[in-house]
Amino acid sequence: MIKRTKRxxxxxxxxxxRVKAILVNFALMYLVFGVxxxxxxVCYFSDLETSKNNEFTAGSLDFSLRDEDGNEVxxxxxxxxxxxxxxxxNKIIIKDNGTTPFKYSISMDKTGGSDNVCSALNxxxxxxxxxxxxNKLSDLDDLTLNLSGSQDEVNxxxxxxxxxxxxxxxxxxxxxxxxxxxxxxxxxxxDREKITSNEIKTDWWIKPDVEVLSPNGGEELLAGSSYDxxxxxxxxxxxxxxxxxxxxxxxxxxxxxxxxxxxxxxxDGVFGWVLNEDYVSDTLKIKIEAEDKHGLTGSDKSxxxxxxxxxxxxxx
Numbered sequence: 138m139i140k141r142t143k144r145x146x147x148x149x150x151x152x153x154x155r156v157k158a159i160l161v162n163f164a165l166m167y168l169v170f171g172v173x174x175x176x177x178x179v180c181y182f183s184d185l186e187t188s189k190n191n192e193f194t195a196g197s198l199d200f201s202l203r204d205e206d207g208n209e210v211x212x213x214x215x216x217x218x219x220x221x222x223x224x225x226x227n228k229i230i231i232k233d234n235g236t237t238p239f240k241y242s243i244s245m246d247k248t249g250g251s252d253n254v255c256s257a258l259n260x261x262x263x264x265x266x267x268x269x270x271x272n273k274l275s276d277l278d279d280l281t282l283n284l285s286g287s288q289d290e291v292n293x294x295x296x297x298x299x300x301x302x303x304x305x306x307x308x309x310x311x312x313x314x315x316x317x318x319x320x321x322x323x324x325x326x327x328d329r330e331k332i333t334s335n336e337i338k339t340d341w342w343i344k345p346d347v348e349v350l351s352p353n354g355g356e357e358l359l360a361g362s363s364y365d366x367x368x369x370x371x372x373x374x375x376x377x378x379x380x381x382x383x384x385x386x387x388x389x390x391x392x393x394x395x396x397x398x399x400x401x402x403x404x405d406g407v408f409g410w411v412l413n414e415d416y417v418s419d420t421l422k423i424k425i426e427a428e429d430k431h432g433l434t435g436s437d438k439s440x441x442x443x444x445x446x447x448x449x450x451x452x453x
Contacts, residue, residue: 198319199235200284202330204228212334214313215293219337221300226260226293229332231315233287239328241317243291244278249310253303254339261294273298274311284317295337302373308338343373345381345427345435350406352423354441359448360417366408370427370435377429379404386424387416392438395424412445419444
């Protein structure tokens with residue numbers, strides 16, 4: 138029996154198989170990710186220009202407040218008494234110390250005193266002799282002015298817009314605030330000066346209120362008797378009413394001429410008048426005059442004529 142043997146197939150080397158597998162994998166990766174792994178080159182460009190002979194100039198905004206003698210003013214420009222019909226104030230020169238033209242405004246800032254008085258203050262504002270404003274001092278900042286040339290002369294003429302009793306014997310304390318501004322397209326800049334400690338005081342101007350109560354007209358009084366002259370006199374200064382000086386006058390010609398009957402009597406509203414025969418007349422009037430401690434006088438006289446007659450002779 139003949140023994141046959143199987144011929145074994147030759148095997149490819151292992152290294153060759155592995156190299157082939159690696160090449161196949163690389164081929165697949167290129168097909169799938171080829172764009173992502175492709176190298177990128179970045180380039181930059183630049184340019185340079187030069188501007189020559191440039192020049193920059195800086196301007197300045199600066200101003201000061203001066204009196205007519207050229208002295209700088211920062212307080213007490215206005216410090217006076219003021220009554221209805223009076224004007225008070227002062228001049229101020231707004232001087233440009235810089236190189237930039239500007240507009241300016243002026244405002245009144247109340248710092249103390251009576252609200253009634255402060256709100257009743259009006260001002261006539263003249264610039265270089267020309268009136269540019271006549272209204273409330275508190276609303277002055279509504280006005281904006283261009284500086285005319287290198288300086289402006291501004292004249293303040295302040296007065297009371299009212300004469301009521303609520304304005305008497307009070308004060309208003311305030312600052313004057315000057316603001317200069319220069320606007321440019323991208324913004325602006327400003328300068329500011331202030332005059333502080335300005336004060337206006339008011340006095341008394343309303344006269345005492347006087348009324349003759351009797352004799353006030355139509356009475357027939359008997360000579361030889363006594364008669365009470367009565368009146369009412371009130372001062373707007375309530376603390377002074379009781380201490381006012383009272384003078385009493387009489388007229389025998391219907392009020393054309395008066396003669397002193399009693400001077401410096403108390404303001405108690407009554408005076409006992411002894412009617413002697415010298416007063417006999419049918420054209421009589423009485424006048425009461427009151428003077429307060431502020432030197433103000435008020436008066437009133439009988440509305441109509443009254444008479445003093447002789448008594449009837451006794452019947453025999």
